Amino acid sequence: MAPSRQNQAPPYTKDEKVLCFHGDLMYEAKIIEVSAKPGQKPEDAQYRIHYKGWKASWDDWVSQDRIRKFTDDNKQLANQLQAQARMRASGHKGGKKGGPKANGSEMSSARGSEERVAGASSFGRGPRRGRDYELENEETFHARPSIKLIVPDALKAMLVDDWENITKNNQLVPLPHPHPVTKILDDYIAYETPKRPADTSQVDILEETVAGLKEYFDKxxxxxxxxxxxxxxxxxxxxxxxSDDPEFQGKSPSDTYGPEHLMRLLVSLPELVAQTNMDQQSANRLREELSKFCTWLAKNAVDYFVSQYETPSQEYIQKAKD
Incomplete structure (x- = not known):
């Protein structure tokens, strides 16, 4: 008879080096304590985590879904997550103080965070690749502006499905997308503009935000x-x-890719903004605009997201894995 799952040991052990999610990023950490009650399922165990490079005051109890094994593959994922979040900062930085939980979107601990890995106008300058997956200096972290973008549950679910379709099922979003980013942003402008007083700063802010999203996406x-x-x-x-292909010639990413990829940018923006010289007031305004857009996109998701991903050839699959 196979052993009961309740009698199995938790998958992670005391003193084990791991990678742990905080928001949408994954950091090197160490398990300093394991709490597993008798008869409890292994996946229900709780782990006290110490993040490398941070004071003990940041130690945290987390569940299994926040933790990943310290493997080369997972370190690569952590690198990609850091790469999306790190931008070349320009000018002086400012913002509220806070710990690892104080910034980032509320997409924390979701499987869709894995493997996601910008210049542009009002959001700041362009990105740089993260050098490694280690935590940044604590003092530097405190100096960063922050926004907290609340992502509707419907979009979170789509992010998870997107991640599974591509990384687990070896499928792709069909391109060119039937509802490209350019079309989605134009539709949102058409929807939102009449709700604002004409020829006011509210309209200007809307147009600047949408233009910034498009430019960020393309870059x-x-x-x-x-x-x-x-x-x-x-x-x-x-x-x-x-090329001379009339269907694609002169097009950009925002003309070709759709909401599945746009969502990856949206959940990355809190960390991206934190690396710019944006003041907190502007960051708060941006958060409000992005939240409105996310709410609208969630309500219209069935009209824009593809219902079925495509399965590439075995030749493509092998090429992508090499």
Missing amino acids: TLGRILLYRFERPQFADIHKKWI
Whole structure:
């Protein structure tokens, strides 16, 4: 007879080096205590985590879904997450103080966080790749502006499905997307503009935010928004953008990719903004605009997100995994 799951040991042990999610990022940590009650399922155990480079006051009790094994693959994922979050800061930084929980979106601990990995106008300058997955200096962290973007549950679920379809099922979003980012943003402008007083700063802010999203998307897609499995597809699309193919010639990422990839940018923006010289008032205004957009997109998700991903050839699958 197979042993009962209640009698099995928790998958992580005391003093084990691990990677642990805080918000949308994954950091090196150490398990300093394990709490597993008699008869409890192994996956229900709680772990006290110490984050490398941080004071003991930041130690935290977390559940299993926040933790990943300290493997080369998971370190690569952590690198990709850090890469999307780190931007070249310009000018002086400012913002409220806070710990690891104080910034980032509320997409914490979701499987959709894994493997996600911007310049642009009102959001700040362009990205740089993270050097490693280690925590930044605590003092530097406190100096960063922060926004907390609340992502509707419907969009969180789509992010998880997107992650599973690509990284687990070896599928791809069909391109060109039937509802590209450009179309979605135009639709949102058409929807939201009449709700604001004409010729006012509210309309200007809306237009600047949408223009910033589009520019960010175009400049970040190929750098930090793609899963590894999607890169051969992107390479093929990129060739078509500079070819004589009338369907693709002169197009940009926002003309070709859709809401699945736009959502990856949206949940990354809190960390991206934290690396800019944006003041807190502007960050708060941006948060309000992005929250409105996310709410609208969630209500219209069935109209924009694809209902079915495509399965590439075995040749593509092998190429993507090499």
